[in-house]
Amino acid sequence: MSEDYLLFHQPWLGKEEEREIVDTLRSGWITTGPKTKKFEQEFARYTKAKYALGLNSCTAALHLSLIAAGVKEGDEVITTPITFASTANVIIHQGAKPVFVDVEPDTLNIDPERIEERITKKTKAIIPVHFAGYPADMDRIIEIAQRHNLVVIEDAAHSIEAEYKGKKIGSIGDMTCFSFYATKNITTGEGGMLTTNNREWAEKISMLSLHGISRDAWKRYGKDGYKHWDIIYPGYKYNMFDLQAALGLAQLKKIEEFWQTRKKYTQIYREAFEDIPQIQVLSERGDIRHSYHLFVIIVKTEELRADRDTIMNEIQREGVGIGIHFRAVHLHPYYRETFGFKKGMLPNAEYAGERVISLPLYPRMSKEDVQGVISVVKGVIERF
Template sequence: MQIPYGRQWIDEEDIKAVEEVLRSDYLTTGPKVSEFEKDVCGYVGAKYGVAFSSGTAALHAACRAANVGEDEDDEVITSPLTFAASANCAFYAGGKPVFADIDPRTWNIDPVDVERKVTRNSRALVLVDFAGQPCDMERYWVVAKKHKLALIEDAAHALGAEYRGKKTGSYSDMTIFSFHPVKHITTGEGGMVVTNNEAYYEKLLRFRNHGITRDERWMTQREGGWYYEQLELGYNYRLTDIQCALGISQLKKLPMFLERRREIADRYSRAFRRVKGVTVPYEIPMVNSAWHLYVILVPAEIRRQAYDRLHEAGVLVNVHYLPVYMHPYYREHGYAKVCCPKAEAYYERALSLPIYPAMTEEEIEYVIETTSRIVEELQP
């Protein structure tokens, strides 16, 4: 048995939806893009959505829409416990990431440390809903408003999560999602920014398409039907109709996907709470996690061996994440002295167990039985 830590669910409906687009007039920049954007907005409760070619492109766009890079010294505060893209986006936009440590209980960024890291150069706060558990938004809102920071939520892990009964996507200035195959729904590669702010929306639309507009409100002159203008430097970050058709079809299954992820997480928590030396994820009372990842902490001395033995047994656990500033690129670019002790302590103990809707009962049982046995045998 080989059980990956995550994988997609593709069925005949999805294949049919993609096939229809392949037989239609538009492979890209056609009707499926706005349909997908509308569906995601309707689902999360946001006004505007702009689909991007990846979650990373969406983060880049959100940073630029928030004017990161306008001044040379602009800083973006983010979590070290994330995929590198949450921090790289600050560099892409012409700013610099600054890391605040995590809360060792929730594994999300610590609002108290965020406030400590604010300087007069801080321009945005990129929150990461780690593993699918939304940040306690009200605490960051206070900090963001006080210091006039744009609040960007990296919800690549959290499509369908809820905070105080509302879906992730309706709280922050801009929220980004990723549709990579290990995420909740997939378009192969893909991402989206959702926002309730029209000005951000307009900027995001242009940024996705070379900075080009055909909107007469923004153009310096009118020439004729063919005419468009490039107003700023943008990119080709478009998502195709082929991918959006897949996204539309996948989104219909999201409630079922989430239910299954929550069921698996619940089974794991009940089982692993009883295993000596294992810490299961803490669940913040007013949130409902989307469970992109299910992480357990084991004693640091046994993590490496537990990882290797689980792989030998076909349970393909993973480790999320090496704190971003510890990557060689960061060390070589001024971050060698950065230290977030809580993120580092977490990193030494973490193991992400397989969790995805297509897991069979037999696979879930196998993960529980194998992990419990190996961790117990390795106890120091």
């Protein structure tokens, strides 16, 4: 490998990002303004959504989606336990209860066959997560949602480039939430985007994202003179600002090139690990475009003499940074203590949660780095 320690992720930031940032600094407008608008327009074009709203995180997008969907105290929201904290936490922020449905063992996406049995009179929304960049079974999920009058909010933090049966992620569900966090496929440092085809929701979310006031600063201080604003709702400070959008504009131009490299590296990883009996790689099936955000292996510890954490520590000791996506959310202390969730409730998620390891996958790595990761992982597995 080219370095002594290969980091789990490093963003690719170059001259184009520098130019956009300098241009923004010199423009005199650094908060939400023209660059944010431009990034929103270009992102809407990329995802083929009618509306795209720049926000300061995917977490903010998920939270505002739930508010727009009318989720409130006492309601229930169905989601997957194999996700990041925020997918579930925002449900709690609305005073609602997260209802976790087990995942498919081969994709780690929410299992549509198990959704309906968890729907009650209180259920208001479903949040599927396109885990690792591989879209969940949206046809089945939307069909169930329509039958039960539920809103579908997609957590697409991993899946900007993904497509499901020829449709771009971002143009399918009621609302879709994206992340531009530092480790994501394109980054603005921190940042997020919400897409929807529903004008009413787009307008509401835009208002909610900036204090719930009736017009944004950009327009308030425009050439036409000062305009008064009104508080329509006690909103949030969730807006994206132009320095973030400057990075986003430059990154969006490189998105397909980044994707091609991650696709190539994924194929090398798949071929290397597919025939190793102690390792499970995730399935791909159907008419799907994967965004190749993560390369996740499931280490079959029942066939080894070590648990996942021992293997993970060995891999790191030998110079490879790793990630864990994810330990099952329902078993985290807050969720256990508040809702009484226990081990045994969601066997597929629990099995995977104790065995997953994500390997480095990003365009700043070289092919030699990928080969280096493979030989470290194989070596560690052989020793146990």
